[in-house]
Amino acid sequence: EPEVTQTPSHQVTQMGQEVILRCVPISNHLYFYWYRQILGQKVEFLVSFYNNEISEKSEIFDDQFSVERPDGSNFTLKIRSTKLEDSAMYFCASSETVNQPQHFGDGTRLSIL
C-alpha cells in the first residue's frame, strides 16, 4: 500500500541553526500538509500546499518557516533559525483531493538543544 515517507526520523540541531525536514508524499496525491505534535499535546496544523503554492497556513507558520516542492516527488519544510520551542514531532501528510482523507508519515522528531 502506498505510504508517505519522512526523513530523517530524528534530527538533533543547535538553537539558531537551519533545519530541513523531508517528505515523499503518495505519488498520485495533489495536496500536501505539515503538522506538528509537541510531546503530550494535540496534533496541530502548520501549512497546506497545492499547485505549487501555500493554500493555507496557521499562526504557528511564521516567517521562520517555509515549504517547497523542489521536484516531482519531494516536499520539504525548512525552519530558518530554530528555537527551543520548535522541538516537536513533525508530520507530513498528503491527500488526493481536499475532501479525501489525509495520510500521514511516521514523522521526524526534531530536538533543539
Next chain:
Amino acid sequence: EDQVTQSPEALRLQEGESSSLNCSYTVSGLRGLFWYRQDPGKGPEFLFTLYSAGEEKEKERLKATLTKKESFLHITAPKPEDSATYLCAVTNFGNEKLTFGTGTRLTIIP
C-alpha cells in the same frame, strides 16, 4: 474556531470488553469527521471518514457513527493489538486543515 473534545482521556479494558469512545465537535460547517489510530512514535493512521449525520462505517472490531454534535467509535470484543491512541479530527468547508482532539489512549489488557 473549530473545536474537538475527546473523552475519556484514557480507557483500560479487559480483552473482549466492548466500549465506546466519544468525540464531540464544534465546527462552522462540517466537511468531514475523521478517526485515526496512533501508535507510540508513529504517525496517525487513517481509519474512517464520516460526512453526514446518521452515517456509520465499520472495519473489523471498530464502528464509527456520527450525529450533528458528536461521533462515537465503538470497539467490540477488543484485542490487545487494538491498544493505541485514537484521534478524532474535523475539517470544515472554509479550509483544508484537520483540527484534532487530544485523543483517547486505549489499553486492552489480556
